[in-house]
Amino acid sequence: MDASDQVIGQVTRGEATARGLRHRCAAVFVRDGSGRIFVHRRTPEKLIFPSMYDMFVGGVVGAGETYDDAALREAEEELGVSGLARPVPLFSFLYEGTGAAAGHTWWSRVYEARCDLPVNPQAEEVAWHAFLTEEELAGRLPQWDWVPDGLEAYHRLQGLGEA
Numbered sequence: 001m002d003a004s005d006q007v008i009g010q011v012t013r014g015e016a017t018a019r020g021l022r023h024r025c026a027a028v029f030v031r032d033g034s035g036r037i038f039v040h041r042r043t044p045e046k047l048i049f050p051s052m053y054d055m056f057v058g059g060v061v062g063a064g065e066t067y068d069d070a071a072l073r074e075a076e077e078e079l080g081v082s083g084l085a086r087p088v089p090l091f092s093f094l095y096e097g098t099g100a101a102a103g104h105t106w107w108s109r110v111y112e113a114r115c116d117l118p119v120n121p122q123a124e125e126v127a128w129h130a131f132l133t134e135e136e137l138a139g140r141l142p143q144w145d146w147v148p149d150g151l152e153a154y155h156r157l158q159g160l161g162e163a
Contacts, residue, residue, distance in 0.1 A: 024061035025095075026071035027153050028087045028111045030079065036131035038079070038115065039140075042147070043127045048104065049147040051127070055137060056110075056150045067092075067109040075113055080120030087111035093156060095149045110153050 030038040037055055044051045057078035061070040071087040090110045097104035121129050132140070141151075 024067065024070075025058060025106045025108050025149070026061055026067050026074055026087075026111060027056040027058040027108050027150065028071050028075040028113050029056055029090075029154075029157060030075065030113050030115050032131045033114065033116045034131075036133055037137055038119070038129065039132050039137060040078075040121060040126045040129040043123075043125060045124070051145075052147045053140070053144045054147045054150040055154055058111075060106075071109070071111045071113075075111075075115075078122055078125050079115055079117075080122060081115060081117040084113060084115060084117065087113035090160070091156065093153070095152060097148060104149075106149070108149060108153055110157060 032038070038057065039053060039055050040057070041053050042050055057075050058071065059074045059078075061067055065073075068086065068089065071089075072084065075087055076082055076084050088111060090112055092107060092109045095104070095106050095108050119129070
């Protein structure tokens with residue numbers, strides 16, 4: 001990916017990560033029928049941001065895959081459901097990691113989805129999960145270690161409501 005989110009080449013996911021190459025990711029903010037937010041802790045085996053918390057499900061957009069298709073695929077995989085309504089795109093941004101995330105950069109397209117289905121998250125991806133209220137999530141923001149791109153996307157998402 002270049003700075004304008006245009007594809008300029010293809011490599012494996014592992015190579016993109018190892019070389020710090022910019023790529024595409026889909027991030028889905030999932031609420032249940034009561035408006036609670038799906039929050040999870042990543043497994044310690046995750047290559048990027050192991051054992052950290054996230055308020056988004058999602059992942060890398062595959063070669064030849066659209067953001068929209070990746071968002072639905074990743075949401076269903078991580079939540080362990082099928083038949084989820086297609087997530088609604090909200091905005092895109094270029095994530096450029098700093099600190100512990102330095103050297104990581106990707107285009108993130110942020111989506112929103114509703115899941116009223118019973119979830120059964122992938123054990124390889126999700127070590128813990130819960131649906132939290134806005135207040136519960138806000139209380140945990142300063143307490144837990146959050147994936148930096150998810151935290152940035154969350155703050156941007158909150159900013160949409162202030163406009």
